[in-house]
Amino acid sequence: MKSTKARILVVEDEPAIAETIQYALETDGFETVCVATGKPVLSLLEEQQIDLIVLDIGLPDISGVELCKELRKSDRVPVIFLTARKDEIDRVVGLEIGADDYVVKPFSPRELSARIRAVLRRVRKQPEPSPARGFRIDDSRRRITYCGAALDLSRYEYNLLKVLVLRPGHVFSRDQLMDLAWEVPESSMDRTVDAHIKNIRIKLKAVSPDIDPIVTHRGVGYSLREDI
Numbered sequence: 001m002k003s004t005k006a007r008i009l010v011v012e013d014e015p016a017i018a019e020t021i022q023y024a025l026e027t028d029g030f031e032t033v034c035v036a037t038g039k040p041v042l043s044l045l046e047e048q049q050i051d052l053i054v055l056d057i058g059l060p061d062i063s064g065v066e067l068c069k070e071l072r073k074s075d076r077v078p079v080i081f082l083t084a085r086k087d088e089i090d091r092v093v094g095l096e097i098g099a100d101d102y103v104v105k106p107f108s109p110r111e112l113s114a115r116i117r118a119v120l121r122r123v124r125k126q127p128e129p130s131p132a133r134g135f136r137i138d139d140s141r142r143r144i145t146y147c148g149a150a151l152d153l154s155r156y157e158y159n160l161l162k163v164l165v166l167r168p169g170h171v172f173s174r175d176q177l178m179d180l181a182w183e184v185p186e187s188s189m190d191r192t193v194d195a196h197i198k199n200i201r202i203k204l205k206a207v208s209p210d211i212d213p214i215v216t217h218r219g220v221g222y223s224l225r226e227d228i
Helices: 015-027 040-049 064-072 109-125 156-165 176-183 189-206
Strands: 009-011 031-035 052-056 078-083 101-104 134-139 144-146 214-217 221-224
Touching: 009 015, 009 040, 015 031, 031 040, 031 156, 040 064, 052 064, 052 109, 052 221, 064 078, 064 144, 064 189, 078 109, 101 214, 109 156, 144 221, 156 189, 156 221, 176 221
Parallel strands: 009 031, 009 052, 052 078, 078 101
Antiparallel strands: 134 144, 214 221
16 A cells, blocks of 8 residues: 655754654654765655755765755655755755755754655645746747737846746845845845846836836835735
């Protein structure tokens, strides 16, 4: 009979930590698979059904960040990073890398188990987001269509508008938009977001002059209107 337990792949090169995680997760009702290096992960995913990966950033053979980037080229399996320093991961968690959460060492195995359950609930309950009404996204061509007209967007205008279009009504702070739309957010300034939003508005108004789909929340950030 096929098991109904979620199977967690633990990628951790320190045996004591891996064993502690494995014991805690199996005690909490998960199945576990453990490997000490990152390179076997891709082939392992082809051979087994894995529901979530706990991935150490500091692996001996490949950076966990680079491995996550490779995973995201072909697989949407949820990933929780393990990191020794909080500032090591703050810059990379998000849409650009594709991690779902991170835990800083030293951590409680029970906390990790709780985070795994939270990510699995979120992934299983949420369908793939659909663009807001009036918009269409062609990710392969990096093209967004608004009211039937293809927008001529720069690299970061596309990234910003895509974030807003996929979450209509959600208010994003400038810092959040930086994290989600820029590869290296810390190299830019808040006003850069404002300038790109201004340019996007001009291009949207050129298509439909009577509607401004982007809402400014003063002192907070931006959102896309839900009632377009």
